Amino acid sequence: MRTQDWLKLSGLVALAGFVKWSAIAESTWLCRLFLHVPAVLLSVFGYGDYMESGGVYTFETFVLDYSCAGVNFFLITLAVGCVAMLGAGRMYLLIIPVAWLLTVAANTLRVGLYLKLELLAGHRPWLHEATGILVFLTLLVVYYHLLVRRLHEEQ
Numbered sequence: 001m002r003t004q005d006w007l008k009l010s011g012l013v014a015l016a017g018f019v020k021w022s023a024i025a026e027s028t029w030l031c032r033l034f035l036h037v038p039a040v041l042l043s044v045f046g047y048g049d050y051m052e053s054g055g056v057y058t059f060e061t062f063v064l065d066y067s068c069a070g071v072n073f074f075l076i077t078l079a080v081g082c083v084a085m086l087g088a089g090r091m092y093l094l095i096i097p098v099a100w101l102l103t104v105a106a107n108t109l110r111v112g113l114y115l116k117l118e119l120l121a122g123h124r125p126w127l128h129e130a131t132g133i134l135v136f137l138t139l140l141v142v143y144y145h146l147l148v149r150r151l152h153e154e155q
Contacts, residue, residue, distance in 0.1 A: 005091040012082060023071040031102075032053025034069040038108040048116060062115065064131070073136050074103040080144050088151035092112050101144055110135040 001009075021029045033056045039050050039057035042064075050059045057064040079093035114131040121127060 001086065001089060002094070008080060008091040008093055009086075012078060012091075012093075012096070015033040016078055019071060020075060023066070025070065026055075026066045030071065031061070031066055031069050034071065034074070034103060034107065035064045037104045038111060039064055042112060045112060047112070062111075064111065064141045068107065068111070070103045070107045073106055073140075074099055076100050077140065077143065080140060081147060084144060084147045084151060087148070088155065102139060106135055106139045109139075 010070065031051075034055055035053075035055065039052070039059075042059070043050055047062075048060045050057045050064075052058075055066070077099040078095060081089070085091050085095070098130060110132050112129055113135060117127055117131060118124075
């Protein structure tokens with residue numbers, strides 16, 4: 001691997017550390033970065049209006065807060081992207097916005113699907129976690145396979 005790829009990888013590790021530290025500190029900017037788009041999309045798709053205060057989005061029947069920002073999924077997506085790229089012998093910083101977009105899509109899908117399932121199955125605490133596992137794992141596996149396929153097509 002080339003020196004510039006090692007520098008990119010080091011930068012990604014530093015970014016991941018900064019994002020995780022910001023998440024632990026419950027940084028408002030980080031919550032807005034990950035939760036604003038899902039809040040807008042959920043509002044557009046019929047889940048009502050919301051109020052935002054300090055990066056927390058409050059709807060009439062649910063709340064999007066620090067715990068559901070998807071930071072861990074974002075970091076795992078970055079790591080999976082790095083593993084796939086290291087296997088192909090190159091490193092692209094484009095994985096940062098791709099990981100963010102995938103995280104926003106996963107969060108929106110996870111919350112929307114859970115709210116639909118909750119209407120059918122009633123309030124079951126385990127349903128929230130099960131929906132998250134299903135959505136996050138599915139999108140992560142699809143992302144990895146698409147990325148590997150794309151990287152091998154370039155070779």
